[in-house]
Amino acid sequence: MNSTLSMDKQSIMAKSRADIAQNLPEGLWSDKQKVALTCRILFAQGHDSGLAGQITARCENPAQYYTQPFGFGFDEISTDNLLTVDEDLQVIEGEGMANPANRFHSWIYRARPDVRCVIHTHPPHISALSMLGVPLKISHMDSCMLYDDVAFLANWPGVPVGNEEGEIITAVLADKRAALLCHHGLVVAGKSIEEACMLAIQCERAARLQLLAEAVAPIKDIDPALAKEAHDWILQDKRSKAGFAYYARRTARMLNLHI
Template sequence: MHRSHNVSDTNPRNHDIPGPSLDGLTGGSWSEAEKLALSCRILAREGHSETLAGQVTVRQADGSFLTTPLAHAFGEIRAQSVIRIDDSLRVLEGRGVPNPAVRFHLWVYRRRPDVNCVIHTHPPYVSALSMTGEPLQIAHMDATPFFDDCAFLPEWPGLPIADVEGEIISAALGQKRCVLLANHGFLAATPTIEESLYLSVLIERAARNQLVAQSAYGRLKLVDPALAKESHDFLLQRSIVNASFAMFARQLPQEGA
């Protein structure tokens, strides 16, 4: 069937929406440490913090990185918990030590000057999908932000605390925003905290839907590639990403960042 519509209906720039607010506080007024802390608590609420596995890092203009201290659950993180480290994992500000797995994030930052925030976790459904040996499939509208934008590393290279794992994972990511890591978890690497968090929430839900559908029917009906590309570009507009981040943040207990 022919799909007819005006150009204005399909141009994402014509669908831009106003920036979000949170009790009168615009998203832009959060510091990066506050956004990192909010992201951690959102991830905890979404089930991404079952163990000590998982890290969030944010690149700073001076070449340092914000992250969280080892042995702190995502749900515990507040802005004052955040530490700043250099590219040798030495602590420059804050208390505690970084997770040694942050080392593989540094490989991503070296290869990708466009990336300013990396999130890596092992949420339940992504972890289950990673055990099947299959990549993420684009079979639902809500998965389209990953269309041609989620790489797949089919073999687990081992615990990612050495340079070799960082080299393998960053190479598998390539120029995409995400990578599904077999027998492991996933990585989101984007220019902003908001976008990395947005994709981290969406990929767990996409993995859940894929596993449920496959368990029920054994096969998937994939989305048409042209429509998936259109949806990908629309749903990754900055205004939609930022509005989604603020929506997720509003669902947290209102106790500050």
């Protein structure tokens, strides 16, 4: 067997991808459990803002999705109180009502069949950038999972409960995985629940790093080719699932949950 010390980088990366796909751990949770865990994880990561924000995931019926009931915080969500709603926000299963702002999720799901989970939150550092009208700048290796994948909505359309807001947010998101909404917050559109959760965590961390760095000096640009390489490397499906499982365990310890 040849030593890996003599292999070129691309060959090592290809071998490592195969090893990651086969060996990284992931949790064996249902989609409803993943949605509830995402609510708790993002609460622990500072994404809560009272009753603001929604986390949704497609059901087996692609015209329906899971969401939390309006009136509950992220830290209160469990599989027992999640709702199943249709794209008109009519409750199919569960008690209570969906947040009326979920309407723009319906528009995203209709336009993006690749999206399995939509996260909308108002975390502090993303919200601070949104108040400044400043796009998210990616210039750190960890943040490269977001490179060229975060859109920017410069004009706030108001409270997102109408179809117009759904059309506007969906259009600016286009084929990207996230968008920073001026005077508002964050929206993430993930190919899986795990990916969406990891993206949301990293968006807020990237915003925090940006504000810290810009307080000292202008941020230096990152090499586009290397950033794209890091983007694709970090966003491996199994890596997202392993990262999600880690944050689920970490949050369970913090909030004394049994998962």
